Amino acid sequence: MGGSKILIVDDELIVRESLAGWLERDGHQLKTASSGEEALAMIEESRFDIILLDIKMGGMSGLDVLKAVKENDPDIAVIMITAYGSVNTAVEAMKHGATDYLMKPFDPDELGILIERIEKQQLQALENQYLRQEVRERTRFESMIGQSKAMQKVFELIRDVAPTDSTVLIRGETGTGKGLAAKAVHTLSRRCAGPFVSINCGAFPEQLLESELFGYQKGAFTDAKETKKGRFELAHGGTLFLDEIGEISMRMQIDLLRILEDHVFYRLGSTQPLEVDFRVIAATNRNLEQAIRERSFREDLYYRLNVFTFEMPPLRERKEDIPLLAAHFLHRFAQETNKPVERISRDALDEMMLYEWPGNIRELENAVERAVVVAKGPTILPEHLPIFSPDQMTLEPADQSLKELEKAHIVKILEQHQWNISKCAETLGIDRSTLYSKMKRYGIRKKD
Incomplete structure (x- = not known):
């Protein structure tokens, strides 16, 4: 394959020159270091694909260099260079993240095969990373529905x-x-x-x-x-x-x-x-x-x-998403309740589109869930929806602010449920603490 950026770390000049000569002929980019300290300084300045690292060197040991390298970048492939009597140390290095080891004296063909195998593994890992990214891109907003x-x-x-x-x-x-x-x-x-x-x-x-x-x-x-x-x-x-x-x-x-x-x-x-x-x-x-x-x-x-x-935009400002959201909730709740509810009638969908949804998506979700529960056949009808009809909604003054509309809607729901906070919160699609917070903010109190 060739083309990898390789760092050779060995305190013997003849070893560095031999390895560099063989690998350059295969088209790799080579750098050499004569000590662990020099190698770590070079790694800080540039990233390498593969490191050939001698286990026994004067000064910092190869094992210490390996640990420092892996702490900084776990993905770098490190091949330990070992003499015949240091195989046990090489095995220990494998436990600390070394990819493989190469025994002296070197066989150029063995070295080439080892480098090629590592390159294939790195390419496969890169492809897998791209695949995972592609899957994440496809599913990144799977629970966030909207074409608006x-x-x-x-x-x-x-x-x-x-x-x-x-x-x-x-x-x-x-x-x-x-x-x-x-x-x-x-x-x-x-x-x-x-x-x-x-x-x-x-x-x-x-x-x-x-x-x-x-x-x-x-x-x-x-x-x-x-x-x-x-x-x-x-x-x-x-x-x-x-x-x-x-x-x-x-x-x-x-x-x-x-x-x-x-x-x-x-x-x-x-x-x-x-x-x-x-x-x-x-x-x-x-x-x-x-x-x-x-x-x-x-x-x-x-x-x-x-x-x-x-x-996040309120649902009333992205009403073109209502059919998508409603269909999503319908499919989910039909499966969860094991009911053969398959569609939403045109009239029911029209009513959804006219409603202002002060509780936003959570209120829509609760409305569809209730509709699935009470529906007797395969179709959700307007009477299955626990929302105000368009006629009721037109009674609201057009010049009211959003806060005034929300306050009035909360009071209506509270009165419908005889001030039962749990039922009111469920209908509005919010939790009890949020409802209490809104009541406090708007000064809503139960009348004596």
Whole structure:
């Protein structure tokens, strides 16, 4: 095959010259080093495909060089050069990542065969990498459905930011798919093999959120029966997704800012610092700029999070995606419930297209699930949908703001369910904590 960039490391000049002469005739690019220290300096400046490394050298040993090389770049192929009596050392080197070993005196044909085999393995690995990338490209947004211009823009932004390690802030209303977007960024990133750890910051009271994020040592408090790793620690090597970041307390914001700056934290009850490596993706449905003005969100934390931002469009602004989304949910829930529901009627789809979906995709998902459950035949009809009819919707004043419409819709749903928070949250397609947050924000209280 030929053409590989090869580094020969041996303290004997005759060995370096012999190997270089044979390999140059096969079309390889050759560099030589007379010591381990010199080799490591050359590796820092340039990348090699294959290293021929003598085990016994004056100064730094070949085994030590191997360990340093593999720590810096595990993918470099290293062939250990050994004398007859050092086979056991060569085997030990294999355990530390060496690809193979070559015994003195050298056979040029054996060397050529060995190099060619390694080149084929590297080519196969490269092809597999491309194949994996191709599969990831095909499936990158498999759970994010949309052909609208708004969603195509989101896909483009995700492609742009995913390969970097930049902090990402995803904004958008509840139920727009911020969590799916965060998972897509992780899947397309170089951290994709690492963990994707998520936490809804609005779903926990402050003290419980602290233990969830930081973890705790055994005995840190009364119920700490054993040591528990927190989300910061669990996300090491991967991505930490902080959903509803706008709901955390000011005290927790200070702690979070410190960790985002130096990636060092302490478990509760521990004095041992832990260093972690994770990428942060945050999401919020709040207006953080307004929260800063109201002094409920720290400006320095905002700038730490707001490195790369994009917004998930609400469903009312991408209605051309409704038929695709509805068909996807229909297929899924029909399979899960083992019901022969196959299609959505034209009238039902028209009603979906006219509805404003304040709960966004999550509300649509719940509506289709309910429709599949109550449908008696193969077709979903308008009466199977738990949404307001177009006639009811036209009664809303046209000049109302989105916040006023959302508040009015929440009050209607609360009254329909006699203020049962769990049922109301389910109908709206949001969790209880988010509903409580919205009620507090809009000043919604049950009348006496």
